[in-house]
Amino acid sequence: MRGEELVVNEALKVRALPEGSYDKLLEFLRLYRDAVQIVVDRIWGIDEKLSWKKLHRLFYSDLMRLGLRAHHAKEIYVNAKSLMESAKGNSGRKPVLRKLSARIDKYDYKLDLDNMVLTLKLHNNYEVKLRLVTPRERVEKFRSWSNYELVVKYEDGEFWVSIYFKRIVKSLKPRTVIAIDLNFGNVTLAIYTPDGRRVRLKKLKTPHKKILTHKIWIEKIQKKYPKSWRFIKGVRKAIEKHGERIKNISWDYAHKTGNTTAKLAFRHHSVIILEDLEKLRENNKKDKEFNKKLGLWFYRRIQFCIEYEAMERNLQVAKIDPRGTSSKCPRCGGRLVEDGYRVLRCRKCGFIGDRDVTATINIYKKYISKHSRCGVPGVAPNAPKPDENPSGMQGNRDEAMTTSNHMNLYES
Numbered sequence: 001m002r003g004e005e006l007v008v009n010e011a012l013k014v015r016a017l018p019e020g021s022y023d024k025l026l027e028f029l030r031l032y033r034d035a036v037q038i039v040v041d042r043i044w045g046i047d048e049k050l051s052w053k054k055l056h057r058l059f060y061s062d063l064m065r066l067g068l069r070a071h072h073a074k075e076i077y078v079n080a081k082s083l084m085e086s087a088k089g090n091s092g093r094k095p096v097l098r099k100l101s102a103r104i105d106k107y108d109y110k111l112d113l114d115n116m117v118l119t120l121k122l123h124n125n126y127e128v129k130l131r132l133v134t135p136r137e138r139v140e141k142f143r144s145w146s147n148y149e150l151v152v153k154y155e156d157g158e159f160w161v162s163i164y165f166k167r168i169v170k171s172l173k174p175r176t177v178i179a180i181d182l183n184f185g186n187v188t189l190a191i192y193t194p195d196g197r198r199v200r201l202k203k204l205k206t207p208h209k210k211i212l213t214h215k216i217w218i219e220k221i222q223k224k225y226p227k228s229w230r231f232i233k234g235v236r237k238a239i240e241k242h243g244e245r246i247k248n249i250s251w252d253y254a255h256k257t258g259n260t261t262a263k264l265a266f267r268h269h270s271v272i273i274l275e276d277l278e279k280l281r282e283n284n285k286k287d288k289e290f291n292k293k294l295g296l297w298f299y300r301r302i303q304f305c306i307e308y309e310a311m312e313r314n315l316q317v318a319k320i321d322p323r324g325t326s327s328k329c330p331r332c333g334g335r336l337v338e339d340g341y342r343v344l345r346c347r348k349c350g351f352i353g354d355r356d357v358t359a360t361i362n363i364y365k366k367y368i369s370k371h372s373r374c375g376v377p378g379v380a381p382n383a384p385k386p387d388e389n390p391s392g393m394q395g396n397r398d399e400a401m402t403t404s405n406h407m408n409l410y411e412s
């Protein structure tokens with residue numbers, strides 16, 4: 001089993017105040033916008049695929065003549081090209097740029113987080129210093145990250161900067177597997193070594209019964225006032241009170257379970273295996289009562305907290321199809337039948353086991369049979385998809401904010 005490397009991207013958007021006059025920065029933003037427009041206008045009619053090399057050949061010297069820097073030019077083609085592509089894919093109308101916004105790569109700025117000062121390299125070798133206006137605490141976490149690109153904007157008389165940060169997260173190399181079974185009465189955590197030895201078993205009683213009690217109260221009240229409960233303040237308040245209790249109980253429990261699981265997994269270097277609840281639902285579509293009975297929403301909440309706590313500790317999480325985990329014999333694959341209170345027995349081979357523990361064996365086995373040979377494909381809940389914008393920057397067609405253009409034109 002091997003560890004994985006993940007790249008985490010995040011954008012920090014802050015207001016920025018130029019030291020001295022605004023003129024040069026505004027002039028730069030206008031020049032930049034007009035340059036993007038020029039490129040868009042000229043490539044709009046071209047149907048062939050434009051490589052970066054070609055764009056460079058077509059526009060580099062013109063953009064240099066405007067007083068722009070080499071990396072400004074690169075950002076301008078990148079911008080123009082993605083603008084054109086998204087416009088063709090959407091409205092089909094040629095974009096007309098109005099907003100003042102420029103994307104600048106790391107070669108054309110210097111960020112000094114100690115003094116909260118950003119220096120931008122503009123056209124004609126001008127430089128401008130901007131003071132970042134934001135509480136220091138917001139910036140603190142990014143100190144250990146690297147930054148590679150930013151966007152400067154002028155909106156309603158103010159300058160804004162979005163700085164893109166990234167960091168590489170190395171997830172721990174898992175040595176054991178922690179299988180988690182969720183059911184009405186218990187959450188069962190079992191840790192197995194790759195050769196199938198169980199080294200730890202923990203059962204956490206769920207508060208399902210308490211939750212049900214509050215649910216029953218709500219239903220009773222609603223039955224008593226079938227038409228009017230919504231409109232009588234005291235009745236509505238009583239219902240809300242029970243609803244609030246359900247919410248608190250379930251979140252409390254989910255947080256605790258997430259914490260316990262991630263702590264155990266961390267200590268034992270485990271990859272965490274959960275049942276895929278979507279598949280659980282699909283497999284049980286016919287059973288109308290299923291959703292209600294099982295409290296799927298509650299399991300989702302628990303899994304959310306487990307995944308969150310795992311992510312905080314750089315642990316891997318994987319999901320398996322839950323089909324058969326509580327009905328198949330882990331020894332011979334035969335069908336299990338009830339044999340007393342929470343005990344299952346295999347008619348074929350005589351296997352006898354606790355219902356919850358048996359489920360964890362099956363979960364563990366499912367995972368191992370899939371992943372033992374080809375490493376551990378973990379799930380990184382916060383790793384952005386390759387074509388997704390960094391958080392904090394909503395996709396805006398005018399500005400063509402994508403994060404995928406990090407190739408260097410000048411290498412080839």
Ligand SMILES: [Zn+2]
Pocket residue numbers: 329330331332333334346347348349350351
């Ligand atoms: Zn069996």
